[in-house]
Amino acid sequence: MLNLSRSDWLLLAGFSAVVLCLPVILEPIGAAYPALMQKFCIFGIFAIGFNILFGLTGYLSFGHAAFLGIGSYAAVWSFKLFTMNAIPAIIMAVFFAAAFALIVGYVCLRRSGIYFSILTLAFAQMSYNLVYSVLTPLTNGETGLQLTLNDPRIVDALFYEPAAGLPRVDLFGLFISGGGYAGFYLCAAMLIICFIIALLIFRSPFGMMLRAIKSNQNRMRYTGFNTRPYLLAAFVISGMYAGLAGGLMAATDPLVGAERMQWTASGEVVLMTILGGVGTLVGPVLGAAVIKYFENIFSSFGDATLHDVFGFLPDAVEQPVVSFLVLFVGDGWNLTLGVVFMLIVIFLPGGIMEGLRRIWNLFGRRPGDGKKVLAAHPRPAE
Amino acid sequence: MPIPNIVLHVADVHKSFGGLHALSDVDLQVQEGTTHAIIGPNGAGKSTLLNVCIGRLAPDTGAVVFDGQVITGKLPHEINQMGVVRVFQTPEIFSDLSLLQNVMVPAFAKRDGSFRLNAIRPVSSETGIRDEALHWLDDVGLADQRDAIAASLSRGDKRRLELAMGLVQKPRLLLLDEPTAGMSRHDTNSTIELLKKIKGRGMTKVIIEHDMHVVFSLADRITVLAQGRIIADGPPDEVRGNPKVQEAYLGGVH
Numbered sequence: 001m002l003n004l005s006r007s008d009w010l011l012l013a014g015f016s017a018v019v020l021c022l023p024v025i026l027e028p029i030g031a032a033y034p035a036l037m038q039k040f041c042i043f044g045i046f047a048i049g050f051n052i053l054f055g056l057t058g059y060l061s062f063g064h065a066a067f068l069g070i071g072s073y074a075a076v077w078s079f080k081l082f083t084m085n086a087i088p089a090i091i092m093a094v095f096f097a098a099a100f101a102l103i104v105g106y107v108c109l110r111r112s113g114i115y116f117s118i119l120t121l122a123f124a125q126m127s128y129n130l131v132y133s134v135l136t137p138l139t140n141g142e143t144g145l146q147l148t149l150n151d152p153r154i155v156d157a158l159f160y161e162p163a164a165g166l167p168r169v170d171l172f173g174l175f176i177s178g179g180g181y182a183g184f185y186l187c188a189a190m191l192i193i194c195f196i197i198a199l200l201i202f203r204s205p206f207g208m209m210l211r212a213i214k215s216n217q218n219r220m221r222y223t224g225f226n227t228r229p230y231l232l233a234a235f236v237i238s239g240m241y242a243g244l245a246g247g248l249m250a251a252t253d254p255l256v257g258a259e260r261m262q263w264t265a266s267g268e269v270v271l272m273t274i275l276g277g278v279g280t281l282v283g284p285v286l287g288a289a290v291i292k293y294f295e296n297i298f299s300s301f302g303d304a305t306l307h308d309v310f311g312f313l314p315d316a317v318e319q320p321v322v323s324f325l326v327l328f329v330g331d332g333w334n335l336t337l338g339v340v341f342m343l344i345v346i347f348l349p350g351g352i353m354e355g356l357r358r359i360w361n362l363f364g365r366r367p368g369d370g371k372k373v374l375a376a377h378p379r380p381a382e
Numbered sequence: 383m384p385i386p387n388i389v390l391h392v393a394d395v396h397k398s399f400g401g402l403h404a405l406s407d408v409d410l411q412v413q414e415g416t417t418h419a420i421i422g423p424n425g426a427g428k429s430t431l432l433n434v435c436i437g438r439l440a441p442d443t444g445a446v447v448f449d450g451q452v453i454t455g456k457l458p459h460e461i462n463q464m465g466v467v468r469v470f471q472t473p474e475i476f477s478d479l480s481l482l483q484n485v486m487v488p489a490f491a492k493r494d495g496s497f498r499l500n501a502i503r504p505v506s507s508e509t510g511i512r513d514e515a516l517h518w519l520d521d522v523g524l525a526d527q528r529d530a531i532a533a534s535l536s537r538g539d540k541r542r543l544e545l546a547m548g549l550v551q552k553p554r555l556l557l558l559d560e561p562t563a564g565m566s567r568h569d570t571n572s573t574i575e576l577l578k579k580i581k582g583r584g585m586t587k588v589i590i591e592h593d594m595h596v597v598f599s600l601a602d603r604i605t606v607l608a609q610g611r612i613i614a615d616g617p618p619d620e621v622r623g624n625p626k627v628q629e630a631y632l633g634g635v636h
Contacts, residue, residue, distance in 0.1 A: 003507055203504035205490055208479075212487045215476040222436065222474070224462035224491035224551070233499055 008199060015195055015282065019188045023181075029297070034184040035252075036296050040289045041187035042248045045194045047272040047284030049241020052198060053234050054270070055279035056207060058214035062117045062266050063104070063124030067097040067239040069131065069261030071246025073138070076145045079169060079254050083155040086171045086186065090247040097243020098236055105235035109228060112217070124266055131258040144257035169251050176251050183252040190248060191285070194241060198281060201237070210234055242269075275344055277353030286352050294337050301329035387414040389586045390435070390555055395444035397430055397610075404430040405441070405610045412555075412603075417577070417587045419601035421594075423630060426607040428590045429471065432557050435588070436468045437461045448555065459496045465554035469561055471590075473540035475547070477533035481524055484532050485515035485546050492551045518546040521576060538565040542573065549580065558589040562596050574599050598622075606630065 004012065018025065022040070026032040031040075046068060054060055071093035078089035108119040131139045139145055147166050156162070168175045174182035201207045213220050213227050220227050250256055259265070268291065276287025306322045306329065313321065328336040348354045390412040397405040404427045412418045420428050433439040435446055437458045445454045453461050476484050489511045494500060505512075519525045522542040527535075532543060541564060548556055561577070562570040570593065577587065577600055591597050597604065597618075604621040606614040608630040614621050621627055 003502075003504055005504070005506060200504070201501050203506070204501040205494075205503070205505055205508065206499060206501040208483060208487065208505055209490070212476045212479060212483075215478040216474060219474045219476065220487075221458040222462060222468060222470075223488045223547070224459050224496055226457075226459050226496040229497040 002196070002200075004199070004203070008203065011281070012196065012199065016192050019191055020185075022188070023184075029293070031293055031297055033179075034181050035179040036292070038184045038187040038248075038252050039292050039296070040285075041184070041191040042245045042252075043269075043272065043288035043292055044191050044285035045187075045248070046242055046245035046269050047276065047288040048191075048194050048198050048281075049238040049245070050269045051238075051273050051278065051280075051284040052201060052241065053238035054273055055284075056202070056210035056214060057231055057234050059109070059112065059231065059235070060117045060270070061108075061120040061235070061238075062263065062270070063120035063122075063127075064238070064242050064269055065261050065263070065265035066104070066124040066127040067101055067242035068246040068249070068265065069127065069256070069258070070100050071097045071243035072250040072256035072260055073131075073145060073246075074243070075247040075250035076147070076254055076256050077138075079147060079153075079250070080145075080151040081154065083153060084167045084169050085155075086169050086176045086251045088155075089169070089251055090190075090244060093247025093250070094240050094243045097246065098240045101236045101239025101243075102232070105232045105239070109231050109235060121263060121266070124261060125263060128258055128261045128263075131261060139258065142258070144255055146255045169254055177254055179252075187248050187252065190244065194244070195281070195285075202281060206230070206233070271341060275341060275351055277351030280351070280353040283351050283353040290340075290352070291337065294333050298329055298336060299331065299333040302326070305329070388412065389414040389449055390588065391447040392431065392435065393445050393447060395431075395434060395441040395446065397427075397434060397439060397441050403610050405434070408444075408607075408610070408612055410605055410612065410615070412586060412588055414586055415584065416602040417581065417589060417600045419589050419591060419597045419604045420607060421591060421597055421604060422607035425609075427610040428607055429559060430610075431607070432468065432559055432588075432590060435557060436466060462491070462551075463496055466557065467548045467551050467553035467555070468557040469541075469544050469548045469559060471559040471563065473537065473544050475532045475540055475543055477531070479532060480529050481519060481532055481535075481543055482512070482515055482528040484543055485519055485550050486511050488547045489514050489550045515546075515550055518550045519543075521549070521579075522546045523572065538569050541565060542569070545573065545576070553585060556585055556587045558587060558591075560590055560592060562591070562593055570596065 019041070022037050023032045026037065031037070046064070050061070050064055074092040074096040075089035078092045082088055104120065104123045108116055108123065111119060132141055149166065153162070153167075156167070169177040171182065171186060176183045176186055209220070209225065209230055213230060217227055246260070249260070272287035272291050273284045274287070275290060276285065277283025303322065303326055306325055307318070310318050310321055326332070328339075344351060344355075350357070388411045390410075392408055392410040395405050395408045396403070408427075408431060420431065422428055430439065434441050434454075437453065437456055441454060445452050447453070448461075448464060448466055451464070453464065453466070476487065479487070486505070486508075490500075493511065516525060516528065519528055522545055524539060524543060524546065532540070535543060541561065545561060562573050565573065574596055589597070589600065601618055603616065604614075604618050605612055606621060606624070606627050613630055614624045614627050616624075
């Protein structure tokens, strides 16, 4: 069914193996708990989708968090109205995000470059403010939308008596919400499916057209292409990825507030993509994992951790080293991330993937070979 | 005697930029299957005329008719899909893509039309498109560099690449804007040979050129523009002997 080259099969197999083995791989760095690993997967999906738009067409959206938020709200409404099963919720999330992306894309794609970015930002901020104000009946405003005991859940009500307390999101008997392994494996499976779709798009004529639009959109018009529907398709696909990510967020934790749609969340996915490597397949996932790792693990380090690490130094040296480095951990994790981000943008414009490629070329190949590989595949970083 | 089919008719076109009359009363008919050269001194309005033909500029009055249909006011991709292809004066290529991809993209436009969500079959399985692109890359002498990034080419090679991008679409009307500018004498001659080779095959060519060697090697008919007006139109020998043309090229027209 899948018509992939040998190296793409290897890539897919390697990627799937790494994702499914995350609990083992992340053990040494203290990140092997399901609630964090499912975040890696969810933001990986978000970033892969964002990269289909930004990496392939060069259109930088600053409003993708709006689709994430819509996906979450749609999923929670599915839990409230119909059933606690995760599948209808995910379908609703993707559908509503797609519909909204169609409208936003139709309007915003009339402009390119910075004007496009500003328009998407304006749309996202507008949605964010509406969620707080006029849409309160739908979104529950500042409190956030959550499950209650009075929810109808009409489909579930047909089949069994509601148990006492709030129900949990399930998938045919497995509990998705609540931070268990089932939630992580659902997100991991979704990430792998999303990766396959992105791989197909990257290798397809459609992907090649998007790259050509990025390279010279005017020439595309004189080559006989109507570029608008190509861009709109890319925009809607990436909106659907964001909607799916939002739906999974709601499935693993059925509570959604407006802050999920704020511009900082839109900016975060831009950072993830650039950090990992724009236009590469694996890069955005790596970028998402790095940022989420910093946010969750690095931020919990404190003096004690540093004293442990630098315990081997003489006290006179250890004290100043620790008191300097303590600025960069704990609440200072943003500072570390900022420094890392600046270093990468300045020295490795291709992100982490370019760094890995350079290391690979350094050890694995003769310089001549490396050059040839670069020429043959403009973006071999997948 | 059959009446020759007029494939392109530029009908009474006027175009001015501010007070400058770039084109006035330009009426031009191009017969199917011929190579029609448009020459003239700098600023005569040649490029403006081509831009009007492909929809980049809208004429103030008049119309451009291609194959019986008015194309004035149509969008660039619609004009291309009708079979009108332009090769630009300054190379317009996809710098980030490989040479092969540069030629495959227009081949897809020819096969799939202006939009098709073709996201399942990988590019590598599109052997038909690939072979066609390779064939034209070979014809312009760039096949051995097929995997190089287009940005790395010299200016002359970029122009040859763009020629392959135009030819792969098998246009009914090919508009060439100084196809040999920036090329070495050797490359110029091979381009002339290539354009001679594809003569006939139902392709009509309109060519703007400064190099008289190129013009007289290729053209079946020559139109001379000066200051936005047609001052001569006819077979090469007739135009060469025309005193008005000689005067224009010596800068005598005021």
